[in-house]
Amino acid sequence: MTTPTADWLRLDQQICFSLNAAARAFGGVYRVILKDLGLTYPQYLVMLVLWEHGELPVKRLGEHLRLDSGTLSPLLKRLEAAGLVRRERSASDERSVRVRPTEEGRALRERALEVPRRIAAATGFDLDEIQDLRTRLDRLTDALDTATTADRE
Amino acid sequence: MTTPTADWLRLDQQICFSLNAAARAFGGVYRVILKDLGLTYPQYLVMLVLWEHGELPVKRLGEHLRLDSGTLSPLLKRLEAAGLVRRERSASDERSVRVRPTEEGRALRERALEVPRRIAAATGFDLDEIQDLRTRLDRLTDALDTATTADRE
DNA sequence: CACAATTAAGTTGCGCACAATCAAGTGCCA
DNA sequence: TGGCACTTGATTGTGCGCAACTTAATTGTG
Numbered sequence: 508m509t510t511p512t513a514d515w516l517r518l519d520q521q522i523c524f525s526l527n528a529a530a531r532a533f534g535g536v537y538r539v540i541l542k543d544l545g546l547t548y549p550q551y552l553v554m555l556v557l558w559e560h561g562e563l564p565v566k567r568l569g570e571h572l573r574l575d576s577g578t579l580s581p582l583l584k585r586l587e588a589a590g591l592v593r594r595e596r597s598a599s600d601e602r603s604v605r606v607r608p609t610e611e612g613r614a615l616r617e618r619a620l621e622v623p624r625r626i627a628a629a630t631g632f633d634l635d636e637i638q639d640l641r642t643r644l645d646r647l648t649d650a651l652d653t654a655t656t657a658d659r660e
Numbered sequence: 661m662t663t664p665t666a667d668w669l670r671l672d673q674q675i676c677f678s679l680n681a682a683a684r685a686f687g688g689v690y691r692v693i694l695k696d697l698g699l700t701y702p703q704y705l706v707m708l709v710l711w712e713h714g715e716l717p718v719k720r721l722g723e724h725l726r727l728d729s730g731t732l733s734p735l736l737k738r739l740e741a742a743g744l745v746r747r748e749r750s751a752s753d754e755r756s757v758r759v760r761p762t763e764e765g766r767a768l769r770e771r772a773l774e775v776p777r778r779i780a781a782a783t784g785f786d787l788d789e790i791q792d793l794r795t796r797l798d799r800l801t802d803a804l805d806t807a808t809t810a811d812r813e
Numbered sequence: 814c815a816c817a818a819t820t821a822a823g824t825t826g827c828g829c830a831c832a833a834t835c836a837a838g839t840g841c842c843a
Numbered sequence: 844t845g846g847c848a849c850t851t852g853a854t855t856g857t858g859c860g861c862a863a864c865t866t867a868a869t870t871g872t873g
Contacts, residue, residue: 517708520794522793523779526679526683530676532805539808549859564822566820566822577823577861582859600820600868600869603822604822628807629804630800630807631807640675640678640793641673643789647793651688651782653784655688702829719852727830728830730855733852735829753838754838756838
């Protein structure tokens with residue numbers, strides 16, 4: 508007893524739809540919580556990386572976040588306009604632009620400390636469950652990335 | 661032995677980041693596969709709903725997809741320009757715009773039948789695992805939606 | 814050293830997501 | 844029946860994500 512092929516076209520069977528829906532639902536929660544900090548969710552992610560690493564070139568930032576310069580350049584410009592980061596050409600390699608948080612950007616970290624707890628509470632999941640889900644999703648991402656690059660050949 | 665609060669700000673601990681990364685990795689796979697059909701992923705979702713329901717107002721479409729008219733109006737215009745759907749004001753309620761697939765739009769369904777199988781193959785997950793993940797994600801979405809609306813009060 | 818290939822950022826263009834706002838149609842009810 | 848609240852969809856503006864392209868700097872190679 509197998510599912511008819513046609514049923515695979517049903518919206519409610521598609522993992523990617525559930526994934527997108529969950530990501531957008533998260534976006535709604537983050538939007539409320541991050542409004543106080545004056546950050547969007549992608550901007551918050553950039554600040555997370557900068558808080559952790561202090562200073563790094565746009566390239567490295569993009570590797571951490573899976574984003575390219577097409578997304579990061581304008582985003583970083585907005586963060587710089589908000590006074591949270593500074594960008595300056597590397598002296599050793601003029602192609603590279605190093606990004607680092609300003610004093611104000613570092614100070615924002617204190618206010619961000621409670622964000623993860625509030626988010627975790629909103630999910631209604633316990634820590635083990637979150638951890639488990641994260642592991643599965645990362646495995647999924649790896650498989651999909653492999654498939655994409657394999658298909659390009 | 662608990663995790664220090666500061667560590668919760670680490671990027672690699674955040675479920676939402678894994679979620680977003682997986683959704684974008686899916687986007688990459690769908691982009692390759694759907695290119696033949698001339699559809700983007702959100703357009704494909706709209707066609708899925710129309711193939712299943714035949715014809716329905718923008719409002720209903722948005723409820724199925726969790727999208728509002730701000731997203732759907734321009735998207736539907738593009739689908740109409742591509743000759744895949746038609747939009748017309750309902751006679752019984754002049755506020756409502758009914759969307760239905762054209763003959764060409766219905767014909768596209770045949771070529772879309774193999775998409776889910778190709779996607780499933782790219783995930784490297786078996787059906788049970790996909791089903792399980794979908795269930796968890798839907799539960800997560802419900803919890804997040806509840807939290808958002810609760811916070812608005 | 815000259816010059817082609819590579820690399821880092823930025824820019825442009827398109828489509829999606831969503832908040833806020835607007836216009837038009839509907840329905841209720843005093 | 845006239846007015847008011849509600850519903851539906853469209854529009855506007857902002858920001859993200861990504862492909863394609865451009866520019867400038869660096870590296871590798873003969």
